[in-house]
Amino acid sequence: MKPAVALFGFLALLGTATSSAEDQGKDWTTVSLGKDPGPYSTKAWKADWPGCKYEDGVAEGRFSIVEADGAPWLRAIYPEGSVGPEKGGGGWRYPLPGVPADNPVAELQYTVVFEEGFDFVKGGKLPGLCGGPKTITGGDHVNGKEGWSARVMWRKDGRGQAYVYHMNQPEKYGDEFDFPKEKNFRFQPGVPATIRFRVAMNTSGQRDGTLSIWVNNDLLVDRHDMEWRAVPEIGVDSLLFNTFHGGNGPEWAPTRDCHARFTAFQWRVGADRAR
Numbered sequence: 722m723k724p725a726v727a728l729f730g731f732l733a734l735l736g737t738a739t740s741s742a743e744d745q746g747k748d749w750t751t752v753s754l755g756k757d758p759g760p761y762s763t764k765a766w767k768a769d770w771p772g773c774k775y776e777d778g779v780a781e782g783r784f785s786i787v788e789a790d791g792a793p794w795l796r797a798i799y800p801e802g803s804v805g806p807e808k809g810g811g812g813w814r815y816p817l818p819g820v821p822a823d824n825p826v827a828e829l830q831y832t833v834v835f836e837e838g839f840d841f842v843k844g845g846k847l848p849g850l851c852g853g854p855k856t857i858t859g860g861d862h863v864n865g866k867e868g869w870s871a872r873v874m875w876r877k878d879g880r881g882q883a884y885v886y887h888m889n890q891p892e893k894y895g896d897e898f899d900f901p902k903e904k905n906f907r908f909q910p911g912v913p914a915t916i917r918f919r920v921a922m923n924t925s926g927q928r929d930g931t932l933s934i935w936v937n938n939d940l941l942v943d944r945h946d947m948e949w950r951a952v953p954e955i956g957v958d959s960l961l962f963n964t965f966h967g968g969n970g971p972e973w974a975p976t977r978d979c980h981a982r983f984t985a986f987q988w989r990v991g992a993d994r995a996r
Contacts, residue, residue: 749830752815752960752986754793755786761795770815770962778811787982794834794982797964799845802974809975810845810965814856817988820958822852824990827957830917831986835875839910840975845966846884847873848983850920852949852957857886860893865951870895870961871920871932879907881941883934888948898932900941915985920957923948960988 755765761784766776778784778797785796803809817827829850835841851857853868863869865888874884874897883898890896900906908914914936923930930947933940949955964981967973 748991749987749989750818752988754795754984754986756793758786758788758793760785766813770813772816772818773813776811776813777806778809779813781811783809783811789982789984792984794984796980796982799840799964799966799975799979799981801977802971803965804967804969804971804974806963806965808965810963810981812846812961812963812965814851815960815962817958817960817990820990822854822956822958823954824852824956824958826919826921827988827990828917828919829960829986829988830915832913832915832984833908834913834982835879835908835910836980836982837910838977839979839981840977841875841877841879841908842966842975843968843973844874844876845968845973846963847875847916848960848962848964848986849873849884850918850957851959851961852922853955856959856961858895858961858963861886862893863888863890865948866955868955869949871918872961872963873916873934875908879909881906881908881936883932883942885932885947888951889928898942898944900936904939904941906936906939906941920949922950922956925951925953957990960986 763780766779783798787794787796797810799809806812849872851870855867857868857870863886870886872884874882881900884895886895917935919933921931928946928948930949932944932947934942
């Protein structure tokens, strides 16, 4: 894609996202990224994402700040042969400032660009939301009293899906809600994609929670049968930053070094909103 076309596409998406936020209330909180281009230091990461108890990838030097389209972007490298956040990309859990553990509803929005030549292979993780005292990933059992998580995955050839840990998932690992085939969606290298999550907790003992995911304002996941929790103390309280190839096993690994960039992280909480 030519740079001018990519810039026009990003500005159009940014304008659309801004208009949408304005239409629904000016209550988004922005995550400020490092001001200085270059390697993303642990010090800068701690300033931008306060309260995190762990991180993968920052101390190892797999993140940097770059300027593009007039904004700072968080750039991740996925080295050839890497699988999981310990080897490629990285991850952390960011407690949303001032948000109580039992917060019932939250939204997250950000923009991602897979750079030219990105090797999608079988798939990998993108950021999402989570809640509970335990970070539920990697085959953790969901009993409704410790936590849950909802992320996006890119899949082979840039297809997309929601990847979700919830009480009624059929298998050990996360449940997969594919983006509709009729939408023919693909993540395309060089083309910005603005992802927006909305999660609402269920009433304890009922399957009336919700999960909605938009990409570029197109609603691709809309579930109203989610059982995230068994007790009312569990809510939506954290941004789960994950980006890496996998799955597990060498068949998920990129065959060359590749990069993706992230920007415009915003979140908000509050009462149920019109969909």
